[in-house]
Every structure is written in structure tokens, then in C-alpha cells.
Amino acid sequence: MTLPVFVFVAALVVAIGISVALAIGRGAALANLREILGVGAEGDLEAAARAVVDGRTAAAWQAQQRAADLANLADLIAVGILRLDEELRVVLANHAAHAFLERAPGELPGLSPMEAFADHEAEAILLSARERLAASGEVLVGGPDGRRLVVRARRSPAGGFWVVLEDVTELRRLQRIRSEFIDNLSHELRTPLANVRLLTEALTRDLEAFDAPDRVRDRVAKLDVESGHLVQMVNELLDLSRIESGASQLYLDVVDLGEVARAAADRLRLFAERQGVRLESDVPEQPLLVKGDAERLGQVLANLVHNAVKFSPTGQSVVIRAERGADEVVVTVADHGPGVPRADQARIFERFYKVDRARVRGQGGTGLGLAIARNIVEGHGGRIWVQSEEGSGSTFSFAIPAADFA
């Protein structure tokens, strides 16, 4: 064989080898494809591949529809909704979010928190959500006359963040008006009420000098009890507005809670006697020290004792106890009144909550006393609770962390 013929034959052999290898390779790839698509050797591979492509197009279209549907729903909701990416830039925002942040439709996407809210507190809430999964707070956007928004942000399991904005401008305005009204009214009621109390006391003293009939004495005693309830109610209303305006600061000092309990018992003993209720105190001599605001803690006790007396049948007793626990001082006020049904026990510490309005008719109150008591106790880092069986009395307790002198 001459050289050119040899080269030609060799090239032919290589070309055939490559073609055979390619054919084998393609055959293997096709077999793989059949296996992936679940098409047998006789099945129509092309039809199966088309079905996959069609399915993918349909899924993309459905996803698009779902997103449009969700955006439509989000626009109907009167709460602002924002979707942020990992960098906290706005990805999506509904109509309400645009309206609350005073933006034209479509202006929010792409903005950073500072650009969207123009408020450092809002930015801080979002940064904190990025650090801690979720965060919330109330912010004022758009200057002093702007909107009050409650901002709640939470990391989404799908990445990024959801932010919900609630416009509470009107709610806060109404709350302020209500609070100012209650505050003014209570102040106005205070003076005439103090005069009624003074007159009742003078009348009680006068009656002792005269030989007045029992009927008259009885009426004056009732006048005293009822005006006592009124004073308590006005004080509670004033406390509520003080708490709501954020002015109810605690002045902490080392306080003997046993002494506070004894003082409350002394103050309310006469009131109890006029209701025909015996007030007993079982408080140890040694000091039970806590870090607290003596006046506020006295108010908690006055409240619990006032309730206990108010709900006690005539002839029964109310007992005030104070004792040192492991790391706290516990004070209890026990009565033999109607008790608090189990279902109401957690709720009576809510504002304005009263168990059964019919049952307490004639012993009316504001339904605020226990809410105020809880606010004060929790402000001391303590807790307050009730144990009661309906029909056999109640024991209200609160615990304040003991003052550490070590």
C-alpha cells in the first residue's frame, strides 16, 4: 500500500469509529431520556418531551395567575402589606401601603426602608426583624401631623420579609380624647366627692352626740359606704388615664411590704366595719423587704381589700396575709364572698371586665381596679393571680421580688 492510500484508509477507519461512538453515545442519551420521561422503548419520545414542555408553560402561567390573584387580594385589604428582599428593599407593596406611606401607585418597589418610610424607628424595626426573625412597633410617618402606623415585620420561610402596616391614627386620636375626657371628668368629680365624704363624716360624728334612731344611723352608714365606692371609682378612673398617658411612673425604694399591708388594713378597717365585715391581718413583725413604690403597692392592696369587703356577705371576715417566699414576698387577701368562676379567673385582670353584671348590681365598680393592680404589680417585675371556687370565696395574691441586700 502506498502512503496516500494508507492515509486515506486510516482516516476512513477513524471517521467510522467516531460515527459509531457518537451513535452509541446518542443511543445511550436517548435511553436515559426515555427513562427520565418514563417512556418505554416503543413509546413516543417526542410526544412525551412536548408534554413536559407544555406542562412547564402551563405551570408558569398558573404561577403568574396566582401571583396576580394574590396581588389583587392584597390591594383589596385595608392593611398595608410589603414584601422585602434580604437587603430589605421593597419588592411588592399593595395599595394601602402606598396610601399609608403617601406614595403614588407603583412607587414603593425598589426603595430601601429609609426611602420608603423616611423614619429611623421604622428602619430600626426592619433591621431588628432581620436580626431576630420578627419585630414590631409603632411609628409616626409624615411629620407631626402624619399617620401613626403599627409596623409588624417577619422573616418569610421562603426568604425575604413580610411587613404589615396598620393605620392606628384615628384609634389613637379617639383614645386620647377618651382619656382626656375621663381625666377631666374625674378631676371635676373629685372635689364635690371629697365634700360629700367630709359631710358624711361630720354627720356620723353629729349622730353620736344625739340619740338618733337606728334607722337614721343606718342610712348615714350606707351613705358613707356608697361615697367610699364612688371615691374608689374616681381614683381608678384617674389612675387609668395616668397609665394610658404613660405618666404612671414608679418611684422605687426599699419598702417593707408587711408594713404596707398593715397600713392598708388600718385604712380600710372602718370601711369594712360599716359593711359589717371583719378585717383581720396576719402579717409577721419582721420586715418583708422589696424594691417598690410604697404608694402604688398600697393602692394594689387597697384595691384587693376593697373588692374583698365589697363582695363579702355581712358577718364574714377578710384576711390579709404577707409572707416571705423563696425569692419573693407574697401578699394574699382572702374572702368568703361569691368567688370567681373558673372561666373568668384569667379575664378579671383585663380592663373593664366584670364577671356577671347582674350579680354585682348594687356593688358596681368600674371594672378597672384589678387591671390597674396588675399594671402596678407587673411594673415591679411581680405577678398577680386569683384562686377561687365559685360559692366559697376568693384568694387574691400578688408576689413582688424580694429586695436583695447581699
Ligand code: ADP
Ligand atoms: P370592679 O370595680 O368591678 O370591682 P375590678 O377590676 O376590681 O373591678 O374587678 C373586676 C371583677 O372581678 C369584678 O367586677 C368582680 O366581678 C370580680 N371580682 C373582683 N374581686 C372579687 C372578689 N373578691 N370576689 C368576687 N369577685 C371579685
